[in-house]
Amino acid sequence: MNRTRSRGWLGALPLLAFFAFVFGVPAIALVAGAFTAQGRPSLANLAQSLQGGYLTAMIGSVRLSAVVALLGAVLGTFLAHAVVTSRFTLLREAVLTASGVLANFGGVPLAFFWIATLGNSGVVSGLIGLPSGSLYTFWGLAVVYLYFSIPLMVLVMAPALDGLRPQWREAAANNGATAWHYWRFVALPVLTPAMLGGVVLLFGSSFSAYATANAMVGTVVPLVTLKIASALTGDVLIGYENIALALSLDMIVVAGLVMAIYLPLQRRSSRWLH
Amino acid sequence: MAALTGLERVSGAAARPRVWRGVVFLLAAAYFLIPLGASFWYTVHTPVEGVSLSAYGELLTAEGFVRSLLLSLGLAAATIVLVLLLSLPAMLAVRLFAPRLRPVMEVLCTLPLVVPPITFVAGIGTSLRVGTDVLAPTPFWATIIAVQDPGFPVVLVLAYVVLVLPFVYRSLDAGLRTMDVRTLVEAARNLGASWPYVLFRVVVPNLRSALASASFLTLALVLGEYTVASLLGYEPFAVWIVTASGSAGQLSVAVSILSLLLIWLLLLAVSTVFGREKQK
Numbered sequence: 001m002n003r004t005r006s007r008g009w010l011g012a013l014p015l016l017a018f019f020a021f022v023f024g025v026p027a028i029a030l031v032a033g034a035f036t037a038q039g040r041p042s043l044a045n046l047a048q049s050l051q052g053g054y055l056t057a058m059i060g061s062v063r064l065s066a067v068v069a070l071l072g073a074v075l076g077t078f079l080a081h082a083v084v085t086s087r088f089t090l091l092r093e094a095v096l097t098a099s100g101v102l103a104n105f106g107g108v109p110l111a112f113f114w115i116a117t118l119g120n121s122g123v124v125s126g127l128i129g130l131p132s133g134s135l136y137t138f139w140g141l142a143v144v145y146l147y148f149s150i151p152l153m154v155l156v157m158a159p160a161l162d163g164l165r166p167q168w169r170e171a172a173a174n175n176g177a178t179a180w181h182y183w184r185f186v187a188l189p190v191l192t193p194a195m196l197g198g199v200v201l202l203f204g205s206s207f208s209a210y211a212t213a214n215a216m217v218g219t220v221v222p223l224v225t226l227k228i229a230s231a232l233t234g235d236v237l238i239g240y241e242n243i244a245l246a247l248s249l250d251m252i253v254v255a256g257l258v259m260a261i262y263l264p265l266q267r268r269s270s271r272w273l274h
Numbered sequence: 275m276a277a278l279t280g281l282e283r284v285s286g287a288a289a290r291p292r293v294w295r296g297v298v299f300l301l302a303a304a305y306f307l308i309p310l311g312a313s314f315w316y317t318v319h320t321p322v323e324g325v326s327l328s329a330y331g332e333l334l335t336a337e338g339f340v341r342s343l344l345l346s347l348g349l350a351a352a353t354i355v356l357v358l359l360l361s362l363p364a365m366l367a368v369r370l371f372a373p374r375l376r377p378v379m380e381v382l383c384t385l386p387l388v389v390p391p392i393t394f395v396a397g398i399g400t401s402l403r404v405g406t407d408v409l410a411p412t413p414f415w416a417t418i419i420a421v422q423d424p425g426f427p428v429v430l431v432l433a434y435v436v437l438v439l440p441f442v443y444r445s446l447d448a449g450l451r452t453m454d455v456r457t458l459v460e461a462a463r464n465l466g467a468s469w470p471y472v473l474f475r476v477v478v479p480n481l482r483s484a485l486a487s488a489s490f491l492t493l494a495l496v497l498g499e500y501t502v503a504s505l506l507g508y509e510p511f512a513v514w515i516v517t518a519s520g521s522a523g524q525l526s527v528a529v530s531i532l533s534l535l536l537i538w539l540l541l542l543a544v545s546t547v548f549g550r551e552k553q554k
Contacts, residue, residue, distance in 0.1 A: 008371025012379070015364035019382050019439075022432045026397025033400050082298040091299070097545075101538045102306065107500045108516050109530030113309045116316035116527045123312035147309070150302075208390030211500035215516055225392050232396055232505055245400060248393035255388050 033245035045246035057222040068145040069202040076153020084161040099151035111215035160194035200262045317528040329524040342514035350496035353434040383443035395505045442488040449484020487544040
């Protein structure tokens with residue numbers, strides 16, 4: 001066994017080499033390109049990516065993702081709680097299965113669903129007299145993103161809510177706690193890690209979503225993913241590829257920051273999670 | 275669970291949560307079901323022709339439908355084979371011989387979730403452009419051109435392997451947890467089995483359900499993937515839907531409904547595979 005032990009780690013080599021190449025080369029190209037303007041090292045791209053329309057798009061993306069993450073987390077938790085405490089097993093199974101399907105349902109088909117429903121010639125928008133173009137706005141996009149965010153939150157929260165032991169509620173009630181006290185001082189602190197994880201997950205999936213926004217709003221709502229795409233495909237002047245790379249770097253920094261805020265919080269509050 | 279609901283029924287405020295729960299379910303049902311129903315109605319009803327299923331019939335004969343679907347299925351198959359061939363030996367090696375590499379694997383298999391796919395595409399696009407220029411005078415030039423062949427873009431397979439790695443890792447990790455890998459492998463080795471034999475005749479059969487679910491998840495992801503393919507300029511299924519939608523609105527909504535059904539079927543397959551395993 002000794003001889004194999006020393007060589008055994010070689011099994012991991014193909015994956016590590018593959019990852020270093022397929023992930024590493026684009027990463028290096030991205031960083032190198034972001035810091036290069038007119039063939040020379042410079043900070044011009046990054047500076048430009050944080051100005052004017054690009055800055056508006058970045059703020060728009062962060063705002064949209066934050067709104068969707070918070071709304072999705074609250075609504076998803078309510079739905080998950082209703083599901084978990086429901087006495088009808090069939091309903092419970094149906095909602096959880098549907099959540100699994102809808103959480104994976106994104107991209108272009110999702111956009112078409114909502115265009116058919118609330119778009120300018122949509123089935124429902126005609127019935128309720130929705131003003132033309134209401135779907136193709138910031139809040140329209142938020143409503144559409146919630147369609148996969150709420151189910152995602154249900155999937156995150158259902159196991160955590162299942163883990164709340166009835167004894168805790170009984171103990172709290174015996175000590176004279178009201179329902180509010182129970183939620184504020186017992187249940188919510190226990191649920192915090194799962195909720196934080198859910199919020200980060202929701203933020204990340206809305207932040208990096210491109211297909212849905214592209215099929216739905218085009219460039220009406222400024223989002224950073226749309227800006228990157230149009231700079232990449234050369235809709236604008238040549239030489240803007242490096243701006244796209246700088247914007248990408250900004251996005252990675254934002255995603256990294258969210259993770260950096262989340263990890264210590266999660267560690268601090270996961271003491272109760274088993 | 276039963277204890278929790280039991281407690282609530284005894285307590286005085288029992289009626290209120292039940293009403294509240296009903297309201298939550300009603301609102302959720304309205305929000306999630308109305309778009310489904312409206313989309314279906316949109317595909318079958320036109321003011322001129324009334325109700326007909328012609329949009330679904332047109333689908334099969336539409337220009338590019340079969341070609342793009344076949345391309346997507348081919349890409350999915352190649353991605354599944356490559357990702358399993360890379361990750362399974364690596365995970366076994368880390369588990370058996372190099373536990374110290376475990377944190378490295380964890381980070382590698384989380385990175386693709388943190389990095390937005392569109393930034394990954396930006397990096398790939400730049401690498402391909404620069405690579406083509408740099409490699410032009412060398413024999414590798416033919417390779418980098420072949421990788422970008424629109425008939426079967428290998429570069430997409432490479433990108434998809436990275437994108438699905440986190441899901442495959444989780445799935446295989448869950449599978450490996452349920453068996454005693456070390457004992458099985460050492461027993462097989464002591465009985466004289468070669469490494470390939472151990473991998474394919476001992477480990478793989480025990481991991482069948484984890485491998486199946488990893489494959490189904492990969493299939494679902496590759497079939498629906500739009501960002502990477504469209505920005506690199508290829509036309510698999512998800513990109514074709516958008517191209518087709520320009521000419522026919524009903525058709526694209528019909529395809530969307532079909533793709534939702536497909537996801538549902540794939541996930542159903544995953545859960546039945548896992549369900550059967552649990553019953554054993």
